[in-house]
Amino acid sequence: MKRYNEDFRSKLIGIDFVTLENSKNSIYALSKELNLIYFNPAFIHFAKENDIGKNIFDKYPLGTPIIKALRGEKIQEFYIMNYENSLATGEHWQHEFECSSRNEFRLFHQGCYPLKNGEGLIIINTLKVNLPMNRIDLKDYEAINKRYVQSTGLITQCSNCRHIQCVEQPEIWHWVPAWVEKTPCNASHSICPTCFDYHWKYSGIKYPTQKIS
Ligand SMILES: [Zn+2]
Structure with missing residues (x-):
């Protein structure tokens, strides 16, 4: 399937194509009309691994309005309003949503980044990880350590979006609300x-933005 059209790259201002391609987080992009214009390889991989995505691209090929991929009037209203607002204001928007598979209850964090030329939105989805802070035992503690504590003894947190870098797959960053609320004492900040x-x-580069009236 086609993941993007040739003109996508020319619209992509303020973020590198290769960064999106190499990211292990599921990323898609929307045009300023809120049509699907890009899926990164990790998104395709995620869709394939999950029942939700088996024929997702037959159903929603490039150019499909995102509203068609959203179920229910309230959900549609919620996303369209916030995506349009992000486009109009140029402001980053984020929220959490559920996307469980047949075997696993999962929550995701979604970050919406308006392109700096007003040409669309980059949507980055990361796994939300709730730490069992108030019923933590040695097994949990070791699992958390293995996942997030580097050999230096430090946890790497993005100083901007606050996501936490995974140790074994450093290209993956998780949303860990407990560590957003309270930065761990062994956190080191990166980006x-x-x-x-x-x-x-x-x-430092300024682009003329196109406001939605
Ligand atoms: Zn970040």
Whole structure:
């Protein structure tokens, strides 16, 4: 299946194509009309691994309005209002949503990054991890350590979006609300690849934005 059309790359201002391609988080992009214009390889992988995505691309090929992929009037209203607002204001929007598989209850964090030329939105989905803080035992503690504590004894947190880097798969960053609320004492601050592009690499460049009336 086709993941993007050739003109997508020229619309992509303020974030590198290769950063989206290499990200292990599921990413898609919307045009300013809120049509699907891009899926990264991790998104395709995620869709394939999950029942939800078996024929998702036959159903929702490039150019499909995102509203068609959203179920229920209230959900549609919620996303469209917030996506349009993000486009109009140029402000980052984030929220959490459920996307469980047949075997697993899962919550995701979604970050919505408006392109700096007003041409669309980059939508980044990361796993939300609730730590069992008030019923923690040695097994949980070791599992958490193995997943997030680097050999230096430090946890790496993106200083911008606050996601936590995984140790064994450093290209994956999780949303861990307990550590957003209270930064762990062994946290060291770094920056994730998408935030690096979006907030630092191109931060000095100004683009004319197109406001939605
Ligand atoms: Zn970040």
